[in-house]
Every structure is written in C-alpha cells, then in structure tokens.
Amino acid sequence: xxxxxxxxxxxxxxxxxxxxxxxxxxxxxxxxxxxxxxxxxxxxxxxxxxxxxxxxxxxxxxxxxxxxxxxxxxxxxxxxxxxxxxxxxxxxxxxxxxxxxxxxxxxxxxxxxxxxxxxxxxxxxxxxxxxxxxxxxxxxxxxxxxxxxxxxxxxxxxxxxxxxxxxxxxxxxxxxxxxxxxxxxxxxxxxxxxxxxxxxxxxxxxxxxxxxxxxxxxxxxxxxxxxxxxxxxxxxxxxxxxxxxxxxxxxxxxxxxxxxxxxxxxxxxxxxxxxxxxxxxxxxxxxxxxxxxxxxxxxxxxxxxxxxxxxxxxxxxxxxxxxxxxxxxxxxxxxxxxxxxxxxxxxxxxxxxxxxxxxxxxxxxxxxxxxxxxxxxxxxxxxxxxxxxxxxxxxxxxxxxxxxxxxxxxxxxxxxxxxxxxxxxxxxxxxxxxxxxxxxxxxxxxxxxxxxxxxxxxxxxxxxxxxxxxxxxxxxxxxxxxxxxxxxxxxxxxxxxxxxxxxxxxxxxxxxxxxxxxxxxxxxxxxxxxxxxxxxxxxxxxxxxxxxxxxxxxxxxxxxxxxxxxxxxxxxxxxxxxxxxxxxxxxxxxxxxxxxxxxxxxxxxxxxxxxxxxxxxxxxxxxxxxx
Ligand SMILES: *[C@@H]1O[C@H](CO)[C@@H](O)[C@H](O)[C@H]1NC(C)=O
Ligand SMILES: *[C@@H]1O[C@H](CO)[C@@H](O)[C@H](O)[C@H]1NC(C)=O
Ligand SMILES: *[C@@H]1O[C@H](CO)[C@@H](O)[C@H](O)[C@H]1NC(C)=O
Ligand SMILES: *[C@@H]1O[C@H](CO)[C@@H](O)[C@H](O)[C@H]1NC(C)=O
Ligand SMILES: *[C@@H]1O[C@H](CO)[C@@H](O)[C@H](O)[C@H]1NC(C)=O
Ligand SMILES: *[C@@H]1O[C@H](CO)[C@@H](O)[C@H](O)[C@H]1NC(C)=O
Ligand SMILES: *[C@@H]1O[C@H](CO)[C@@H](O)[C@H](O)[C@H]1NC(C)=O
Ligand SMILES: *[C@@H]1O[C@H](CO)[C@@H](O)[C@H](O)[C@H]1NC(C)=O
Ligand SMILES: *[C@@H]1O[C@H](CO)[C@@H](O)[C@H](O)[C@H]1NC(C)=O
Numbered sequence: 001x002x003x004x005x006x007x008x009x010x011x012x013x014x015x016x017x018x019x020x021x022x023x024x025x026x027x028x029x030x031x032x033x034x035x036x037x038x039x040x041x042x043x044x045x046x047x048x049x050x051x052x053x054x055x056x057x058x059x060x061x062x063x064x065x066x067x068x069x070x071x072x073x074x075x076x077x078x079x080x081x082x083x084x085x086x087x088x089x090x091x092x093x094x095x096x097x098x099x100x101x102x103x104x105x106x107x108x109x110x111x112x113x114x115x116x117x118x119x120x121x122x123x124x125x126x127x128x129x130x131x132x133x134x135x136x137x138x139x140x141x142x143x144x145x146x147x148x149x150x151x152x153x154x155x156x157x158x159x160x161x162x163x164x165x166x167x168x169x170x171x172x173x174x175x176x177x178x179x180x181x182x183x184x185x186x187x188x189x190x191x192x193x194x195x196x197x198x199x200x201x202x203x204x205x206x207x208x209x210x211x212x213x214x215x216x217x218x219x220x221x222x223x224x225x226x227x228x229x230x231x232x233x234x235x236x237x238x239x240x241x242x243x244x245x246x247x248x249x250x251x252x253x254x255x256x257x258x259x260x261x262x263x264x265x266x267x268x269x270x271x272x273x274x275x276x277x278x279x280x281x282x283x284x285x286x287x288x289x290x291x292x293x294x295x296x297x298x299x300x301x302x303x304x305x306x307x308x309x310x311x312x313x314x315x316x317x318x319x320x321x322x323x324x325x326x327x328x329x330x331x332x333x334x335x336x337x338x339x340x341x342x343x344x345x346x347x348x349x350x351x352x353x354x355x356x357x358x359x360x361x362x363x364x365x366x367x368x369x370x371x372x373x374x375x376x377x378x379x380x381x382x383x384x385x386x387x388x389x390x391x392x393x394x395x396x397x398x399x400x401x402x403x404x405x406x407x408x409x410x411x412x413x414x415x416x417x418x419x420x421x422x423x424x425x426x427x428x429x430x431x432x433x434x435x436x437x438x439x440x441x442x443x444x445x446x447x448x449x450x451x452x453x454x455x456x457x458x459x460x461x462x463x464x465x466x467x468x469x470x471x472x473x474x475x476x477x478x479x480x481x482x483x484x485x486x487x488x489x490x491x492x493x494x495x496x497x498x499x500x501x502x503x504x505x506x507x508x509x510x511x512x513x514x515x516x517x518x519x520x521x522x523x524x525x526x527x528x529x530x531x532x533x534x535x536x537x538x539x540x541x542x543x544x545x546x547x548x549x550x551x552x553x554x555x556x557x558x559x560x561x562x563x564x565x566x567x568x569x570x571x572x573x574x575x576x577x578x579x580x581x582x583x584x585x586x587x588x589x590x591x592x593x594x595x596x597x598x599x600x601x602x603x604x605x606x607x608x609x610x611x612x613x614x615x616x617x618x619x620x621x622x623x624x625x626x627x
Contacts, residue, residue, distance in 0.1 A: 129312060330345055
C-alpha cells in the first residue's frame with residue numbers, strides 16, 4: 001500500500017511472456033458515448049493536442065513492438081512475475097478508439113501465464129475507492145447530520161484520538177485522505193488480529209513526527225479509520241458498500257476485496273519474490289518464489305481490516321473500465337449512468353498537499369497530492385494517478401485528462417515491480433503521445449544497480465549490554481503497536497526460564513526462519529501477526545545498541561522445507577536499530593529507523609527524533625512488561 005519509490009528496490013529472474021489480446025480491444029471504436037461534451041467534466045479535456053504531441057497515433061498500443069518491449073523489461077529485470085496492462089483512449093469526439101488489455105510473463109509459482117483476466121492486488125490504488133465511499137456518504141441527503149469533506153473525524157468517530165490534541169480535535173475527512181495529520185507511516189502497528197476499532201484505538205499512542213497540516217506523510221492507519229464510515233453511517237461493511245456502489249454498477253466482475261473469491265475464480269496471480277537475493281552480488285537475482293499473500297485472512301466479501309488501505313484485487317480488463325469511468329467524470333462507459341457523483345473527482349484530484357520536495361527526473365514535475373490521487377506532469381502532459389504496493393504486488397493507474405487517455409500497469413514482481421510499472425507506463429505514454437522514447441529501463445537499472453551502503457560489522461570485542469541476554473527475553477508492549485514477545489534464540493536460553501511459546505520458537509527457529517539467524521550473534525526473535533512481516537529479529541551490535549530486521553517466514557508446499565525466509569536486506573541493514581534502556585528494574589527498547597525511511601523522511605524530509613534519552617530518541621518505545 002506504500003507508494004514509496006524509496007523503499008522498494010528491484011530484482012530477479014528470466015521470464016517467458018504470454019500475451020493475450022482482449023477480444024474487444026481493437027482499433028475500431030468499441031463504445032461511443034455522448035458524454036464527452038458534458039460541461040461537468042472534472043477537468044477540461046483539451047481539444048487541441050499539446051504542441052509536443054505527434055497526432056498520428058499508432059492504432060494499437062499493445063502491438064508487436066510493445067510486446068517485445070515489455071518482454072524485454074521482464075527479462076532485463078529478471079522478473080519472477082509478470083505484467084498486465086490496460087490502455088484506453090478517446091478521440092476528440094469522445095469515442096473510444098482504444099480499449100485494450102493484455103498480459104505478459106508469469107502469474108503463479110507453477111508457471112501459469114498472465115492474461116488480461118489475471119487478478120492482482122493493487123495495494124494503495126484501493127484507497128481511491130475508500131475516498132469515493134466517503135464521497136457517497138457526503139452526498140447522502142438522508143444522513144442526519146449531513147457530513148462533508150471538512151467534517152471533523154471526532155464528530156463521526158468519537159473514539160478517534162491522537163497524541164496531539166490539536167490534530168485529534170481538528171482532523172477532517174480531507175486531512176486523513178491527504179496524509180497531513182502529522183503522523184508517519186506506523187505500518188507495523190496494525191495486526192491481522194485487529195478490527196477497525198482496534199486500529200483506531202491504537203492511534204492515540206503513536207508518536208507524531210510533524211505538526212498537524214505541516215507536511216505530507218503517508219499513513220495507512222488513517223485510511224483504515226476512514227473505512228469505518230460506511231459501517232457507522234450506512235450499516236454496511238466498507239467492502240460491501242464499495243461493491244454495491246462501484247464494482248457492481250460498473251460490472252467490474254473480476255474486482256473484489258475477497259481473497260477467497262479471487263482464488264475461486266482461478267485467475268489470481270501469486271505475488272512473486274526473489275528468494276536469497278543478495279543486493280551486493282546481484283540486485284536483480286534470487287530464486288523466483290511465491291510470497292505469502294498479504295490479505296489471505298480476508299473475511300470474504302466483508303474484506304479484511306486492511307480493505308480500505310489496500311484490499312482491492314482486480315484485472316487489467318476491469319482497470320480499463322475503471323480508467324474509462326474516471327476519464328468520463330464518473331460515468332459508466334456504456335450506459336452513461338452516473339456512478340461517481342459530479343464534482344467529486346474534481347475535488348479529490350485537486351492539489352491539497354505537496355508530496356515531493358523536488359522532481360525525481362527532468363521530465364517530471366513536483367507531485368501534488370489530493371485524496372488518494374496525485375497530479376504530476378510528464379513531458380508537459382498532466383497525469384492524475386496513484387501507485388500501489390503491497391507484498392508481492394505493485395500497480396500504477398494513470399490517466400491524462402487533457403489527452404483523453406489512461407494506462408494501468410499491474411505487476412506481481414515484489415522487489416522491482418514498482419520500477420517496472422514506471423518504465424512501462426512511461427514507454428506506453430511516449431508511444432501513445434508520439435514522443436521520442438526515453439530509455440527508462442536503462443535509467444532505472446543504472447540507479448538500482450548501485451548497492452546500498454554495507455553494514456558495519458559487529459565489533460569482535462563488542463561490549464555486553466546492561467542486562468544479560470536471557471533477561472532481555474520476554475513480553476514487550478507499546479500501546480500503539482501491541483505486545484511482542486521476544487525470545488532468545490541464540491545463544492539458546494540455558495536457564496530454561498523461557499516461556500512455552502519461546503521454547504517452541506527457539507527449538508524450531510532453523511525450520512521457521514531458515515538462514516534467518518546469523519551465527520555467533522546474540523539474537524532475539526519475536527513472532528508478530530503483522531500483514532507486512534511475520535518476525536522481528538533483534539541482533540546485538542555493541543553495548544546497548546541492537547540491529548533490528550523484519551523478516552517473513554513464508555510457508556511452502558514442500559514438507560522437507562516447510563518455510564522460506566524473506567529478508568530483503570536492502571530494506572533492513574543499517575536502517576532499524578533498537579537501543580536498550582534500563583531504569584532501575586524497568587527494561588525498555590527504543591526502536592528507530594523503524595519505518596525504513598519514512599520517519600527519517602526520504603519523502604517528507606522528517607528527521608529522526610533526537611534527544612538525550614532513549615525514550616526521546618525512539619520512534620516507538622517498547623516497555624518490557626514481564627520480569
Ligand atoms: C444513506 O444514509 C442512510 C441513513 O440516513 C443509510 O441508511 C443509507 O444506507 C445511506 N446510503 C448510502 C448509499 O450511503
Ligand atoms: C487522547 O489521547 C491523549 C494522548 O494519549 C490522552 O492523554 C487523552 O487522555 C486521550 N483522550 C481521551 C478522551 O481518551
Ligand atoms: C448494523 O446494525 C446492527 C444493529 O445495530 C449491528 O449489530 C451491526 O453490527 C451493524 N452492521 C454493520 C456492518 O455495521
Ligand atoms: C458484465 O461483464 C461480464 C463479463 O465480465 C459479461 O459477461 C456481462 O455481459 C456484463 N454485463 C453487462 C450488463 O454488461
Ligand atoms: C497453478 O496455480 C494456480 C494458483 O495456485 C492454480 O489455480 C492452478 O490450477 C495451477 N495450475 C497448475 C497447472 O498446476
Ligand atoms: C509520429 O508518430 C508515429 C508513430 O509513432 C511515427 O511513425 C511518426 O514518424 C511520427 N511523426 C513525426 C513527425 O514525428
Ligand atoms: C547495526 O547498527 C550499527 C549502528 O547503527 C550499524 O553501524 C551497523 O551497520 C548495523 N548492522 C547491520 C547489519 O545492519
Ligand atoms: C575494540 O577494538 C577496537 C579496534 O579493533 C578498538 O578501537 C576499541 O577501542 C575496542 N573496544 C573495546 C571496548 O575494547
Ligand atoms: C516446534 O517445536 C515443537 C516442539 O518444541 C513441535 O511440537 C512443533 O511441531 C514445532 N513446530 C514447527 C512448525 O516445526
């Protein structure tokens with residue numbers, strides 16, 4: 001669900017692509033609509049081409065040369081997965097000249113091919129549906145009192161509370177939607193075992209990193225909070241509300257919040273990762289391996305607690321329909337029925353907060369964030385889009401309102417999918433707009449070939465921490481995150497004071513986290529039912545300083561190797577630390593760098609907390625609650 005270019009680097013394996021043409025995709029216009037001339041279009045569609053545009057467009061975008069290009073990207077980036085793409089375009093009369101969808105590469109661990117109907121989780125591209133659900137409630141005239149974009153969250157959800165009393169009192173629907181509450185990611189806070197009220201109850205214990213409405217900081221917890229509204233105001237779960245009000249009216253039959261339903265259709269892609277990738281040896285390498293599905297614990301059509309932040313599963317065919325609908329100001333592409341209320345798209349695509357402090361490349365602009373939609377220009381063309389990442393999947397869903405076209409790129413490449421969506425989107429735009437192609441794949445490969453800084457080895461004469469390792473093991477708690485039991489797995493607990501669960505974890509550690517424990521380093525491990533990570537590993541560095549990594553123990557079908565360990569070193573080394581704090585009989589751990597670049601601001605420019613004490617320096621402070 002994170003749109004963070006900064007977090008997700010690249011990688012692996014060869015691929016053979018399959019291409020499947022969308023039957024109705026053709027050069028002739030498949031649907032004609034008269035709505036294009038409507039005066040209520042959220043953004044005026046230019047009738048004259050921008051000066052840089054070559055108007056002799058290729059009739060079909062996913063032609064042999066695009067096929068060759070996408071297959072080459074998959075091979076160059078050694079992708080373990082594949083790509084599904086959708087492209088739609090209107091001519092100046094508002095007729096659809098292109099409605100295309102196609103698949104390339106590998107969908108599942110057993111080698112099935114991606115097609116136009118393969119379903120992917122679209123991560124944070126799910127958030128637009130959350131904003132639209134709120135917009136329907138805003139438009140609901142029978143609600144009493146009525147709500148609007150500036151309604152205070154506390155007036156609808158009295159339990160909503162934050163450490164900052166101003167942000168708690170003043171936060172509106174729009175503040176949550178546009179990521180300007182002052183709170184950073186805190187993605188490790190929510191658990192599969194939480195329901196929405198639990199996620200909301202934890203907020204008041206999470207540390208703020210900037211002032212209210214000061215800067216843009218991505219926060220999924222706030223979108224989970226927003227997804228509570230349908231259940232409070234319409235007595236429907238969020239997931240059903242969206243299905244009834246958007247998926248069904250648009251006949252997006254492949255689109256669902258239900259993992260089980262997507263699975264039963266037999267079209268679901270596996271998220272594909274690169275086992276054993278060594279970013280220093282080959283940032284693209286590793287063995288293709290299915291990663292554990294992020295929302296497999298979904299409650300069927302009621303979705304999971306994560307539905308509002310990142311729960312949508314969909315296909316390229318349905319994303320073509322969705323792009324058409326968005327380009328038509330919310331109207332159904334064939335019936336012309338109004339599915340999204342007028343003016344809503346104009347509101348949520350306006351510039352509300354600034355996402356970036358400077359453009360990443362000369363061809364792009366700054367990013368202005370609205371509500372789950374951002375504005376950026378590419379070579380002078382306005383794009384409205386959003387990215388999406390959840391484990392195993394990346395997506396980019398973009399439309400160019402002044403050019404009357406839209407592109408969706410969905411991937412199941414865990415490590416490098418984010419970059420591939422950018423490369424392929426830009427390639428398609430260059431082609432569709434008649435611009436000289438830029439070698440985006442080459443540019444990105446050069447950037448991603450630079451390995452991260454090496455970790456400093458643990459000193460051979462490392463000093464012992466202030467308390468013995470066995471005494472460090474036990475139950476820790478932060479009210480904003482929930483409890484974590486840390487177990488000493490190396491050296492194993494000789495005095496057998498460990499709990500039953502810790503004994504089981506320690507005795508099975510090489511099975512549960514194969515290769516996950518480094519020899520000779522005193523290490524504690526805690527199992528966490530986080531959607532992002534299954535285990536937290538705390539390794540001693542020196543004195544009271546520890547290194548923290550977040551690992552994923554992924555079940556396999558192989559009884560000889562029942563789990564494999566996902567440990568993307570590019571996201572762990574040198575990033576997270578824990579400082580031990582001992583005050584009398586109190587033991588605590590202050591975690592920092594915990595959001596892998598979010599708090600310390602790769603995007604938002606927020607410094608790590610500073611201070612003289614461990615508590616002040618901690619982004620998240622865990623108290624040891626057992627003796
Ligand atoms: C509109 O609000 C009423 C409550 O006044 C609720 O029963 C109904 O489900 C809501 N409909 C939608 C589409 O939000
Ligand atoms: C809201 O959270 C703050 C900070 O944790 C706390 O001091 C305050 O008591 C909470 N308010 C309510 C009504 O629970
Ligand atoms: C609908 O209302 C009933 C009665 O108040 C309640 O028990 C149920 O949980 C509500 N359902 C949802 C999805 O909010
Ligand atoms: C809805 O889509 C399905 C295929 O996904 C198609 O068979 C059906 O005819 C469509 N229904 C309408 C009303 O367009
Ligand atoms: C491959 O895996 C998918 C998803 O797990 C499954 O639906 C399909 O039947 C499998 N196909 C083969 C040939 O094993
Ligand atoms: C316009 O684009 C088409 C298709 O990409 C290309 O064949 C043609 O050479 C371009 N014309 C000019 C004047 O750039
Ligand atoms: C452990 O933390 C220390 C101190 O921050 C750092 O220098 C070192 O590189 C880290 N090691 C790893 C493996 O991340
Ligand atoms: C550990 O060894 C390094 C050199 O390898 C030395 O600089 C440092 O002072 C030693 N630390 C202790 C606590 O002995
Ligand atoms: C872990 O170890 C216990 C015995 O300590 C055993 O009963 C259990 O099956 C093991 N679990 C796994 C996943 O290997």
